[in-house]
Amino acid sequence: MESLWKLMYLLEPTSLTLIVTAVFVTFASASRALDHGKEMERNLDFSEASITLDRSQALMIPLASSCSLLIMFYLFASVSHLVTAFTAVASTSALFFCLSPYVTLLKTQLCLTDPLVSRCCFKSFTRSQGILLLVCVGTVAGWLVSGHWLLNNLLGICICVAFVSHVRLPNIKICSLLLVCLFVYDIFWVFFSERFFGANVMVSVATQKASNPVHRVAESLSLPGLQLITKKLELPVKLVFPRNLLGGIVPGQDSIDYMMLGLGDMAIPGMLLALVLCFDHRKNKESSQDLISRGHKYVWYALSGYGVGLVAALAAGILSQSPQPALLYLVPSTLGPVVFLSWSRRELKELWEGSESKSNVKAHPMEV
Template sequence: MEAIWEVLYLLEPASLTLILTAVAVTFGSALRALNYGKEMERNRDLSEESITLDRSQALMIPVMSSCGLLLTFYLFSLISQLLTAFTAVSSVMALYFCLSPYVTYLKLQFGLADPFVSRCCSKSITRSQMFLVLVSSGIVVAWLVSGHWVLNNLLGISICIAFVCHVRLPNIKICALLLVCLFVYDIFWVFFSERVFGANVMVSVATQQASNPVHTVADSLSLPGLQLITKKLELPVKIVFPRNLMGGMVPGGSTADFMMLGLGDMAIPAMLLALVLCFDHQKSKDIVNPGDRSSFKGHKYIWYALPGYAVGLVAALAVSGFTNSPQPALLYLVPSTLGPVIFISWIRKELTELWEGTKLNLNEKARLTEV
């Protein structure tokens, strides 16, 4: 009976908000990746702005992630300022990428002019682009000054969406390889790293607060007002929600007062969702009969992967509450998302096609290049 009460915390506002936000961000990232791919094809942009992972790159991601995790664990105090600066620049770029479609939509809807205002790095900059840069920079500066968790989440979500759009998976074979490797990676660093390194490396890094460069500047210039406002920062490598969500939390509160979920626990499953969304889109284009097209809508792979993500996330949070210890979310998310997609595709006899991936996009690119 006591165990049931431990799990009931999932019905609290903070838990529900975390679950709904993670599901929405994961699906939104995949949908934005699909639309971004369509946009690139429409514009015949063959500049390879997005990276399609191959087998060696998929294998290197867990290795490089492990090296980065250890580097941060041992040298965090030395590289804290550098991490904050790198995160700030990345956040400006990610925010710009995420906000630009809405600005473009408003320009088209209202017929707004968008003249060029200057040139930078041999590229012309329009008025709307300059406006977006200023808005994105302003949001990042506000985060640096206040360290508020809402701004932290906004930046983290933007980085997640931008990552999923620019790093793609070609087929389920590479996807399964990446997910299985990260599955092992997550389990090791959460469950077994303490035996090797004397501390839970993943949890230690996730809960570290970075030095605030604005606070450093305020100290050097002796600005007491700014010194009081600026606090240590939660880097936007995770989304966080105060456990007392309705009551709110002051910036700079203890990490124990927050529920958190790493960006990787949204971005990696979102890459799978983006892959199946693209596959569903390609299959729907191949259907000629309108009656078959309407019946296909209820059998898209995304409607198996997305609920699977929600189930896996709830299971991870429930086990964490039951055991009162952090859990590697990918331990639950990988089987609950990859499993249904592979099983359903095997039932439909489409596993080979999904496993190897469609080569249509490459052929289309070659044809467009010739044209």
Template sequence: MEPLWKLLYLLEPASLSLITTAVAVTFASACRALAHGKEMERNRTSLKRHYVGPVPSPHDTPCYHRLGLFTLLLLVPLCCYIKSQLGLMDPFVSRCCSKSFTRTQGILLLLCVGIVCAWLVSGHWLLNNVLGISICIAFVSHVRLPNIKICSLLLICLFVYDVFWVFFSEMFFGENVMVTVATQKASNPVHTVANSLSLPGLQLITKKLELPVKLVFPRNLMDAIFTSSDTMDYMMLGLGDMAIPGMLLALVLCFDHQKSREVASSVDASSSSRGQRYIYYAVSGYAIGLVSALAAGILTRSPQPALLYLVPLTLGPVVFLSWTRNELGELWEGPGSGSSDKVHFLDV
């Protein structure tokens, strides 16, 4: 057990950057999920029940050709929002396969491809984080949970999963499987191809890649912004530790949106009920849980399963608060159940 003064490490730039980025990405994922639900309502292109594949593991190796698509899914809605706010025009440049293709989309496509190519060549941690954030936001906004019942089951199962592989996997497999998987790097296919073809500039291409399944921040953050080295010591947080709580945040944010519409349309609704939003408690719980996980890692000098702290501190306040407000049944069955103007959800 380390002395308590070492908790001052939480005030280092790397720790503050990790906490701020994770909280911002999780909240942004929930906001994007709400916006995506509104878009589906307006366009009438969503189905009430749509079965998707199993939730991908945060440790699955991503396909390199899909990384640009995830980044594009992040940047296109952002640019559309900016255009709508500023009243900018975006002329069509072509129509391909009966789909409109605008100038902004073309520029963003080139930008996304450039980001992926730069990451494949340099392996820089900043580009890795950009891709990871894009994957997280795209995942949360498109794969959504229908109610708190399914969400609780998923969070509890992943809670047990995370605790087992971090604390008990060494007893069965002789090593900490979660830490081994999280810290190992993948071979760079670009370097492999360039080496086999004896192409020039081989020394400029990194041999190993940090896959964008986690956020990484060098502990010596200031010196590492413009450089990237295999010998750097990193702080890291898996995408699952943002995406899974982000799905809960998306659920309660949609519930808050529905309740605010009901309050706005109700004649006898009190104005004080407008400010009672579950999302504030969920985001605060996520931030406290993340700080607790980092603090526990510093004091014990051992890896910690982040979901051990994130699940109770995000799910707990939401369930307790909804129970005190007599809204647990409604949240348990799903936002908008039995309502004609409900937000459409994807059943996982």
């Protein structure tokens, strides 16, 4: 009975906000990936801006992530400034990528002229893009100075959306391979890393803060006011929400007062959602029937499964009072419904091999 009362923590504002935000970001990442794919089809210049994973790359991601974890675990103090600088550049680029469609839409609706300012890297650079770049740089600078959790979450969300849009999965076969490998990866580094390395590597890396390069500059220039403002940073590789949202608006609280969710726990399921959303979009274009006759879309089953898996992960963490590998719950709850539903609809083979194999099969009779 006491355990059931503990689950009431899931109804707290912080828990509900975390769940709603994660579900929204995962679906938004998949939707942006679909739109980005359409942009690449219309403009061949964008073709190099997207990476489609193959089997070897899918296998390398868990290995590369493990090496990165160990580097951050043992050498974080030495590479902290480098990591912060790289994160700042990546955050600026991701924020620019996420806001560009809205700037274009606003410019079109208001019929604003957008003269060409210059050309950079063989691509045009307009005035609106220059203004947007300044806004993005200012936002990242505000995060560097204040370290506020809201700016941290904003940049983390943009990084997640940009990653899902640029790193794509060709079919469920590669997706399943990647998810299963990361499933094992997450379980090992959360549950078993302490036996080999003397500490929980995943938790240690997730909770450590990076030194602020702005603080170092302020210290070298003897600016005591800026030194007091600039604190160590929570890197935007996770969402953080104060357990007391009203009392947590003021930055600088200890990380133990926050609920956290890694970007990988949104980006990896987001890649699956992007895959099935593109599949739904292609099937709707090919089919002459309406959506009701075809039944529900795969993306809604995957998204519902993501929400269920996230709630299960949070509930397990509350009941066990220990960190939980979120992918332990998210992989079965998202991949399972998609595979079962496609099998029941006799579309598993098509989804398993992807659209490329189908287009190749159709091309053979034309060649003959």
